[in-house]
Amino acid sequence: MPAANPLRRRTAALAVLLLAAAGCAPQDDTDIARPTGGPAAAAHACAKGRLLTRAPGKLTVGTDKPAYAPWFQDDDPTSGKGFESAVAYAVADRLGYARSDVTWQTVPFNSSVAPGAKKFDFDINQISISDERRRAVDFSSGYYDVRQAVIALKDSPAAGARSMAGLRHARLGAQVGTTSLDVVNDVIKPDRKPSVFQKNDHAKTALKNGQVDAIVVDLPTAFYITSAEVPEARIVGQFDSTAGKAEQFGLVLDKGSRITGCVSDAVDSLRKDGTLARLEKKWLSEAADAPVLK
Missing domain, CATH: 3.40.190.10 (Periplasmic binding protein-like II)
Structure with missing residues (x-):
């Protein structure tokens, strides 16, 4: 009997290994997650009350x-x-x-x-x-x-502002390099140079100490500051969403x-x-x- 072809033996062995690997490999279920078949299939995947939750x-x-x-x-x-x-x-x-x-x-x-x-x-x-x-x-x-918001101590004149015009004469502060500072400079445009702080913590301290009349922070931060950190302060108001990528x-x-x-x-x-x-x-x-x- 002629000797078995070494190339054929290697090919057969490789095929067996590939079949075994396929049988043992974990199955990827992402096909379930990403329906194919166009808009109809996508609509079916999002059928009301029938998501794969x-x-x-x-x-x-x-x-x-x-x-x-x-x-x-x-x-x-x-x-x-x-x-x-x-x-x-x-x-x-x-x-x-x-x-x-x-x-x-x-x-x-x-x-x-x-x-x-x-x-x-x-x-x-x-x-x-x-x-x-x-x-x-x-x-x-x-x-x-x-959005950005203004907070001031409740007994500060700035606390009574009902428009940006009511803040233009106030001593305002904000953290350096933030959208908050951009709002002060580009939206409120106060008639005096604002105080700039390295951190919001420093701005809060300045507010409590009366070094500024009001500070500008993002609205979620304003809610937290006035409810948990500086309860003697209140939110004066918020601003429309600023231009650019919010x-x-x-x-x-x-x-x-x-x-x-x-x-x-x-x-x-x-x-x-x-x-x-x-x-x-x-x-x-x-x-x-x-x-x-x-």
Whole structure:
């Protein structure tokens, strides 16, 4: 009998190894996450109330505890009161889930944006969209454009300002290199040079010590300062979104989530029809007493 061809033996052995590797390799389930077949298939993947969520027929939403006002009211995300609670239920509604189909999970801020599997379908917790965070998680489209705000001590003349004109004679301060300082210089345009600080902590100290009449910070920071750090201060008002690429909050999803596109579509529709603007006005302007300064 002629000797077996060495090339044929090697080829056969390689085929066996490849078959074995294919049988042992973990299967990639991302095909489920990214439907093919055009718009009809994509629409089917986003069918109302039928997303591939953690629990069939349910939508699990995460946020931190305590859940601060005005984002949530009375530390109760389930109430639908407060801007982010209202946004979460509005998104759920667009996705086809009734309020009774929404369940909430307590998720610390750092855990929500850390690598690894999540115990929520999406998380809402004033989380800014950034390229660095995108390496670990998915983000929806932005549901809130971060605005700038003015805070002043309650007994300061600046606290009574109802327009930008009422701030032009005030001694203003802001952190160096921030959008806040840009707003002072380019939007308010005070008639005296503003005080510039290396950190917001220094600006807060100057405010408490009466070295400035008011400081400009982003609105989420203003809510925290006036509620937890300098309760003797109040928010005088906020400004319209500034030109350029605004900082945005986004809903956080697991990296490669099968529902990221559907959730983004829901957020986009809420922005397009004015729902987000109405909720922002209700919970972040009127309820939180932070009027827009003109």
